Amino acid sequence: xxxxxxxxxxxxxxxxxxxxxxxxxxxxxxxxxxxxxxxxxxxxxxxxxxxxxxxxxxxxxxxxxxxxxxxxxxxxxxxxxxxxxxxxxxxxxxxxxxxxxxxxxxxxxxxxxxxxxxxxxxxxxxxxxxxxxxxxxxxxxxxxxxxxxxxxxxxxxxxxxxxxxxxxxxxxxxxxxxxxxxxxxxxxxxxxxxxxxxxxxxxxxxxxxxxxxxxxxxxxxxxxxxxxxxxxxxxxxxxxxxxxxx
Amino acid sequence: xxxxxxxxxxxxxxxxxxxxxxxxxxxxxxxxxxxxxxxxxxxxxxxxxxxxxxxxxxxxxxxxxxxxxxxxxxxxxxxxxxxxxxxxxxxxxxxxxxxxxxxxxxxxxxxxxxxxxxxxxxxxxxxxxxxxxxxxxxxxxxxxxxxxxxxxxxxxxxxxxxxxxxxxxxxxxxxxxxxxxxxxxxxxxxxxxxxxxxxxxxxxxxxxxxxxxxxxxxxxxxxxxxxxxxxxxxxxxxxxxxxxxxxxxxxxxx
Ligand SMILES: Nc1ncnc2c1ncn2[C@@H]1O[C@H](COP(=O)(O)OP(=O)(O)OP(=O)(O)O)[C@@H](O)[C@H]1O
Ligand SMILES: [Mg+2]
Numbered sequence: 001x002x003x004x005x006x007x008x009x010x011x012x013x014x015x016x017x018x019x020x021x022x023x024x025x026x027x028x029x030x031x032x033x034x035x036x037x038x039x040x041x042x043x044x045x046x047x048x049x050x051x052x053x054x055x056x057x058x059x060x061x062x063x064x065x066x067x068x069x070x071x072x073x074x075x076x077x078x079x080x081x082x083x084x085x086x087x088x089x090x091x092x093x094x095x096x097x098x099x100x101x102x103x104x105x106x107x108x109x110x111x112x113x114x115x116x117x118x119x120x121x122x123x124x125x126x127x128x129x130x131x132x133x134x135x136x137x138x139x140x141x142x143x144x145x146x147x148x149x150x151x152x153x154x155x156x157x158x159x160x161x162x163x164x165x166x167x168x169x170x171x172x173x174x175x176x177x178x179x180x181x182x183x184x185x186x187x188x189x190x191x192x193x194x195x196x197x198x199x200x201x202x203x204x205x206x207x208x209x210x211x212x213x214x215x216x217x218x219x220x221x222x223x224x225x226x227x228x229x230x231x232x233x234x235x236x237x238x239x240x241x242x243x244x245x246x
Numbered sequence: 247x248x249x250x251x252x253x254x255x256x257x258x259x260x261x262x263x264x265x266x267x268x269x270x271x272x273x274x275x276x277x278x279x280x281x282x283x284x285x286x287x288x289x290x291x292x293x294x295x296x297x298x299x300x301x302x303x304x305x306x307x308x309x310x311x312x313x314x315x316x317x318x319x320x321x322x323x324x325x326x327x328x329x330x331x332x333x334x335x336x337x338x339x340x341x342x343x344x345x346x347x348x349x350x351x352x353x354x355x356x357x358x359x360x361x362x363x364x365x366x367x368x369x370x371x372x373x374x375x376x377x378x379x380x381x382x383x384x385x386x387x388x389x390x391x392x393x394x395x396x397x398x399x400x401x402x403x404x405x406x407x408x409x410x411x412x413x414x415x416x417x418x419x420x421x422x423x424x425x426x427x428x429x430x431x432x433x434x435x436x437x438x439x440x441x442x443x444x445x446x447x448x449x450x451x452x453x454x455x456x457x458x459x460x461x462x463x464x465x466x467x468x469x470x471x472x473x474x475x476x477x478x479x480x481x482x483x484x485x486x487x488x489x490x491x492x493x494x495x496x497x498x499x500x
Binding site for chain 2: 022023025110115116119124125
């Protein structure tokens with residue numbers, strides 16, 4: 001298949017996914033399961049990474065602004081800005097593309113090669129709608145929360161790093177993070193997150209659903225899915241930034 | 247009656263089914279036999295609509311399946327039960343949930359009614375105590391039984407089984423074969439089984455269709471198998487010395 005054909009097949013897949021669920025109570029059960037599998041289970045890694053990235057950004061900014069003409073509150077300001085604008089939405093999405101994306105591809109891919117998807121279809125079930133829609137909805141609901149949490153933890157991580165390294169004072173840091181608060185930036189970050197979340201689920205589901213062969217192909221498809229979602233996220237990040245902030 | 251008329255199926259350059267026709271009747275277990283790679287699975291998947299044949303017609307009691315829209319196909323599929331070559335149980339669900347799944351999806355039965363139906367079919371396949379086990383905790387034979395239970399829980403009109411007893415010991419294989427035959431007669435349904443197991447053929451084959459290189463090379467009853475001089479069938483069926491002797495003895499008796 002050429003890249004153009006893949007894009008066509010991907011779009012056709014989306015039409016199958018976004019349909020009314022065949023049975024609502026089955027859908028709700030799947031949705032809660034996916035909120036747990038794809039959402040709650042990503043909480044730990046996201047919190048961990050955000051906290052430490054925040055710390056590192058604060059330390060590096062502090063080390064690079066030791067000129068007496070640059071005010072110390074800039075450290076808090078820079079940490080806040082970079083967490084909200086970039087690290088929380090993009091960094092977390094790329095990490096989740098690896099974690100959640102590969103999980104989705106391999107679980108759907110395994111269902112494909114063990115004929116479980118055929119077994120769904122044979123019962124008269126739209127397998128894409130049944131398997132993918134709850135995942136998309138779960139992730140669209142949960143990832144904005146996850147990213148906002150990542151922003152807070154990143155800023156907190158920056159402050160803790162300051163205390164531990166004595167590179168700046170708490171008062172300066174707090175002053176920095178209160179400076180020029182722009183709610184549009186949060187909106188911007190959430191828009192990005194929602195787009196990335198959509199890409200993570202649908203692109204990895206696409207790769208899983210079209211696997212043919214065996215365990216080896218499932219592994220290959222997972223790798224491919226992670227690479228592609230990351231590439232798409234990085235590209236979309238560029239265009240969205242230009243569109244929303246430019 | 248299930249009618250297959252002149253179906254062709256290719257993958258790229260490989261022409262797998264080259265115009266196969268067959269009819270299958272109610273209350274009968276029909277066996278599709280043939281060497282590995284002869285196209286049995288492709289044939290059954292074309293019949294149930296998992297693959298689209300390029301040419302030909304499949305008609306379920308005069309409803310032509312392969313011209314239908316996806317939505318209308320789903321309607322007919324609710325009347326189809328299928329047992330896959332590898333059982334295809336849903337890994338993330340217990341035995342009970344696997345069997346209950348079609349009921350949940352397509353009926354408005356209460357939970358108690360569903361549980362009743364589930365335990366009825368699980369008893370029917372002689373698997374009463376495995377409700378809360380996961381597929382990974384079952385033996386091959388148990389998986390097949392669950393797959394059969396799941397296939398019949400919606401009381402289908404058509405039952406398709408792709409090698410229901412491959413990988414099972416001869417004794418269990420015969421139990422599974424007979425189970426499918428009994429269910430077929432009891433519910434008066436149309437059953438099509440893919441197999442390359444001669445025991446099954448002799449045990450339950452009301453009608454036998456022999457596929458060779460994507461074509462129907464022979465068709466008949468299990469009695470006909472002893473009488474036929476069709477070289478391809480004789481070579482396939484009597485590849486073992488034991489069956490050669492059985493054939494000679496049978497022919498002498500005739
Ligand atoms: N999706 C596919 N793409 C390409 N070729 C396929 C596909 N499915 C089956 N084939 C080819 O079709 C031929 C028939 O395969 P099929 O699975 O129907 O054989 P079979 O008779 O069921 O064999 P077995 O007894 O081993 O299950 C094989 O040569 C196989 O390689
Ligand atoms: Mg096969």
